Amino acid sequence: MSAAQIRFASLLRREVNRFMKIKRQTLGAPLLETFLYISVFGAALGSRIDQLHGIDYVVFIIPGLIMMAWAVNAFSNNASSILQQKLQRAIDDQLSSPASPIQLLLAFSLGGFLRGMLIAMLTFGAASVLVGVPVQHPLVLLPALVLVGFFFAQAGVLVGIRAEQFDDLSFAQTFVLQPLIFLGGVFYSASLLPQPYETITHFNPVYYMISLVRYGFLGYSETNVALSLLFLVVAVTTLFLVNLRLFTTGYRLRA
Amino acid sequence: MYPTGTLALRGVSLQIQPGEFFGLLGPNGAGKSTLIHCATGLARPSSGSIRIFGHDAVQHYGQARTAVGLAPQDLNLDFFLTVRETLDYHGGYFGMPRRDRADRIDELLDAFSLTAKSGDRTQTLSGGMKRRLILARALMHRPRFLILDEPTAGVDVELRLELWQYVKQINAEGTTILLTTHYLEEAEQLCDRIAFIGDGQIVAQGSSSELAARYGVAGLEDAYLQLVGRSELSRAHVGGGTGS
Numbered sequence: 001m002s003a004a005q006i007r008f009a010s011l012l013r014r015e016v017n018r019f020m021k022i023k024r025q026t027l028g029a030p031l032l033e034t035f036l037y038i039s040v041f042g043a044a045l046g047s048r049i050d051q052l053h054g055i056d057y058v059v060f061i062i063p064g065l066i067m068m069a070w071a072v073n074a075f076s077n078n079a080s081s082i083l084q085q086k087l088q089r090a091i092d093d094q095l096s097s098p099a100s101p102i103q104l105l106l107a108f109s110l111g112g113f114l115r116g117m118l119i120a121m122l123t124f125g126a127a128s129v130l131v132g133v134p135v136q137h138p139l140v141l142l143p144a145l146v147l148v149g150f151f152f153a154q155a156g157v158l159v160g161i162r163a164e165q166f167d168d169l170s171f172a173q174t175f176v177l178q179p180l181i182f183l184g185g186v187f188y189s190a191s192l193l194p195q196p197y198e199t200i201t202h203f204n205p206v207y208y209m210i211s212l213v214r215y216g217f218l219g220y221s222e223t224n225v226a227l228s229l230l231f232l233v234v235a236v237t238t239l240f241l242v243n244l245r246l247f248t249t250g251y252r253l254r255a
Numbered sequence: 256m257y258p259t260g261t262l263a264l265r266g267v268s269l270q271i272q273p274g275e276f277f278g279l280l281g282p283n284g285a286g287k288s289t290l291i292h293c294a295t296g297l298a299r300p301s302s303g304s305i306r307i308f309g310h311d312a313v314q315h316y317g318q319a320r321t322a323v324g325l326a327p328q329d330l331n332l333d334f335f336l337t338v339r340e341t342l343d344y345h346g347g348y349f350g351m352p353r354r355d356r357a358d359r360i361d362e363l364l365d366a367f368s369l370t371a372k373s374g375d376r377t378q379t380l381s382g383g384m385k386r387r388l389i390l391a392r393a394l395m396h397r398p399r400f401l402i403l404d405e406p407t408a409g410v411d412v413e414l415r416l417e418l419w420q421y422v423k424q425i426n427a428e429g430t431t432i433l434l435t436t437h438y439l440e441e442a443e444q445l446c447d448r449i450a451f452i453g454d455g456q457i458v459a460q461g462s463s464s465e466l467a468a469r470y471g472v473a474g475l476e477d478a479y480l481q482l483v484g485r486s487e488l489s490r491a492h493v494g495g496g497t498g499s
Contacts, residue, residue: 003350010347018335090333093392096295096325097348098317255289255298 008103011094015111019077026077026115027122034069034123038062041187042131052189053220059134062127063217064186064210069123070116070149071209075156075177077112079169082160086253095254101247105157109243113153120145133217140225141216147232148209152177154239161246161253180206191222205235264289264300265455271433273308273399276426278446279435282483286455287435288328291402295325307400321349324398328405328435330385334378338369338388341377342395349396356395363391366421383414390418400431407441419445439476449475451482458482 001009019026042058049057085091094104127133135141159172184206190198201207208228215221221228247253264286271277279287292298294305294312305312310319332341339360346356364370367387372380380388386406393401403422407415423445426432436442442449443463450460459466459482463475470478473491480486 001352006347006350006352010344013347014336014344017340021335085333088333089327089329089331092297092325092327092331093333093345094348096297096320096323097345098320098350099348100317250299254296255292 004103007097007099008107011099011103011107012110014094015081015107016114018081019111019115026073027119030069030073030119031122031126034065034119035126037065038127038130052192055218055220056131058131059218060189060214061187062131062133063214064184066120066123066127066217067145067148067210067213068181068186070120070145071152071181071206072116072173072177073119074112074116074149074153075159076169076173077115078108078153078156079160079163079172080166081111082108082157083163083166083169086160086163091253095250101244105240105243105247108157108160109150109153109240111153112156113149116149116152120149134219135217136219137216140229141213144209144212144216144229144232147229147236148213151209151232151236151239154236154243157243158239158246161243161251164252180204184210186210189222205231208232264293264303267303267452267455267457269450269457269460271431273431274426274429276422276432276434276445276447278442278449279433279452280437280439280442280449280479281435281452285452287452288404289455290452291325291327291404291433291435294319295323295402296320321396322399324393324396324401326390326393326401326403326406328408330382330389332377332380332385332388334376337374337376338364338380339373341388341392345392345395351396359395359397363394367391383410386410386414386418390421394425398430400433401425403432403434403436405435405437407436407438415441439479443475451479453482 038058038061041061045057051057052060082091085094099107124133155177159169163169163172183201184204185201190201190207193201208223208231211221211223212225212228212232215225245251267286267290269290279290281287289298293300294307296312296316300313305319307319308322310322312319336344342360342363343356346359351359360373361370364373367390369384369387369391372384377385377388386409390403390406393403401422406422407418410418419441422432422434432445434442434446446463448460448462449466451458451466459469459478461469466478467474470481472478472481472489477486477489477491480489
């Protein structure tokens, strides 16, 4: 391995090591949360809802839950990791190393990305055993999930850099991320909403993400798949470039 | 210059020779840590340049930072990590291969009497042990230039003397050292040359005796008191009547 590869591997290893050391909080809790959603919304309420667009309700919500698990964990992991290291100034060890801005950004991003992926895979495995989840379009599903995970990983990095206290993270997660995800149609189909709520939902970017992932799993989509994928690529690239700029200039990281 | 418009350093011009033990003295807020942060990439200089063994600290930060080991004044250890992990990750950030890291960690744990604590999380260490670990971490990648930012602040006498002994030894082995301290005796004992920094400017530099001569006083402490405009605190005045 070259020095640059060792450097990147060490930066990433540190991020993975962090969440693996507190598994109960970083893996156990989100898995339990997803299981409770499936139980309450799928098994308990779902028996009264019957089918949506010809799909059992409990199966209909699972793609959104898998995406939500990946998104929320990628976001919160990266935001917390960066803020915690900033507050302790432990991040100075990485910042004063020869690591380049892009190495630092990728390592911080992939930490949360991998945590989200692990939880999403475990959720998918459990849901497949419990209720059976089809995968209709894997060639759409895979890039869609990877892009969504990377988008929220980037969002977490951005919030972590900007944050000055844990209250800032809590605000972003509770008042921005959760409403966008819940109102993006994890638990329902936007086409069932009365106006003007259906139209308003179309301004929520997460709606297109859930729609894409649902199409990948179930073959049902309310949006244009190609356009949604394109939108996601543009959004991820933009956010990545913004974060790279912040790491290059040292915004709120270097004095 | 800080985003607030405050000018932290003004026209600082300083040259430290390879192998030298150099001291930087000045009151709090004089610009010592800012200068150090500019050299290590923790602050972005708005103008001027810093070269470390010929490498520009901004343009060629990779080579410049590889040459530097920083022991900051804050105990900035990651409390998720164990002692061994702290050193291992640091070595990794500087591109050291696994085998080399393992050998170097054992060597440093032994040198700083931390072997028994290698598996403990950093948050469980005493203040003195954290200070040792900070110094071990700075030395992990075998830097040619070691920056010690108030390394003995708040440590007991034994550890202070132990640290002095260690840094003297690595300086003798060829490592260039920049030391900032508020303990003038420390600077006097260790440093070949010393610079006084005040209000973001280097106001005087030379050996301890040269500085004393320049200010027309008996020692480094009195020279420093002259610099900060508090010569009335000189022991020659304060303690003048207590001697027998």
